[in-house]
Amino acid sequence: MPFCDLHAHSNASDGTDTPANLARAASRAGLAALAITDHDTTAGHEECRAACDTLGVEFIPGVELSGDARALLSSLHLPHVGQLHILGLFVDSASPELSSLCLRLRQGRDERVPRMLASLASLGMPLSMDDVRAIAGDAVLCRPHVAFAMVARGYVSSKQEAFDRYIGLGGPAYVEKDDGAAADCIDAIHASGGLAVLAHPIHLNCRSNNDLRRVLSHLRDLGLDGVEVLHSDQPAEFSHTVAALARDMGLAPSGGSDYHGSAKPMALGSQRVPADVLEELRARRPVMKKAPGSVPGA
Numbered sequence: 001m002p003f004c005d006l007h008a009h010s011n012a013s014d015g016t017d018t019p020a021n022l023a024r025a026a027s028r029a030g031l032a033a034l035a036i037t038d039h040d041t042t043a044g045h046e047e048c049r050a051a052c053d054t055l056g057v058e059f060i061p062g063v064e065l066s067g068d069a070r071a072l073l074s075s076l077h078l079p080h081v082g083q084l085h086i087l088g089l090f091v092d093s094a095s096p097e098l099s100s101l102c103l104r105l106r107q108g109r110d111e112r113v114p115r116m117l118a119s120l121a122s123l124g125m126p127l128s129m130d131d132v133r134a135i136a137g138d139a140v141l142c143r144p145h146v147a148f149a150m151v152a153r154g155y156v157s158s159k160q161e162a163f164d165r166y167i168g169l170g171g172p173a174y175v176e177k178d179d180g181a182a183a184d185c186i187d188a189i190h191a192s193g194g195l196a197v198l199a200h201p202i203h204l205n206c207r208s209n210n211d212l213r214r215v216l217s218h219l220r221d222l223g224l225d226g227v228e229v230l231h232s233d234q235p236a237e238f239s240h241t242v243a244a245l246a247r248d249m250g251l252a253p254s255g256g257s258d259y260h261g262s263a264k265p266m267a268l269g270s271q272r273v274p275a276d277v278l279e280e281l282r283a284r285r286p287v288m289k290k291a292p293g294s295v296p297g298a
Helices: 018-028 045-055 069-076 096-122 129-136 143-153 161-167 183-191 209-221 236-249 275-283
Strands: 002-008 033-036 060-066 084-089 194-199 224-230 252-258
Touching: 002 018, 002 060, 002 084, 002 183, 002 252, 002 275, 018 033, 018 045, 033 045, 045 060, 045 069, 060 183, 060 224, 069 209, 084 183, 096 129, 096 143, 096 161, 096 183, 129 143, 143 161, 194 252, 209 236, 224 236, 236 252
Parallel strands: 002 033, 033 060, 194 224, 224 252
Antiparallel strands: 060 084, 084 194
16 A cells, blocks of 8 residues: 655754655655645745656645644633644645745744743853754754754753753743744635645643544634644554544544654654545645636646
8 A cells, every 4th residue: 555644844944854855765765645844834845846756756735834822722721731733735835825924934933043042041051043043054943953053062962852951842941932823824724725734633732532622623613624643743542532533523634754854763654644545635625716827736
């Protein structure tokens, strides 16, 4: 049975593989299809698409948008203890609505990092923006870049230690960023012709299955199309629970490794997402009306 991976990152955000090397990794893994889903950017699409075309791997244009978990969970009277990320699959990178939201979210990341560095300096671990940019290059600024800058300075021994002790949720140097409202993320994805899929629901840290059901129900009412059933951070029992909730609510299942290259110990294609999952998602794509003479998107 052919398999696909519908959640993977390149060095356009916080992965370590170039978009072309990400495609090559997918080919080596024997994947039939690959979705590139960098954080708040579609910058790697064309490079990855060209490499996938050469290698015979189906390219799925995607993105991972940062949603405002605090606002979402507070509206449901649930504690804010998690993160909300929404994947867009089959998106059009030229969509003005998606491009505008991605730009705003990247600006929020850019404003967050100096505040995080100020907190680290107050803890006796000074870093400059140049230190972080030396790690990130032209990529979207993400917390792993700060973590690796901390490793380079000898403040911590690993990225995981940086997150666990300092910059992870609730840590002394953790800083909230300006995330998009869940409805705005879903609407921008739909405006680009894509499907909106809740990424790694385990990271919402819901206290119970009923709380998770309430979150999924609310997001479905906002237009959510699917949910990641298979993910590298989700144990089998949790995945079974999410799969059952998805069936009950009419949400399409999705899945992926959340591959980041050497930045995260997870193999591309490790979740063995069957191709029929991709086909179900593809069948749900909206029929977009094109202007006369326009070229249909991928």
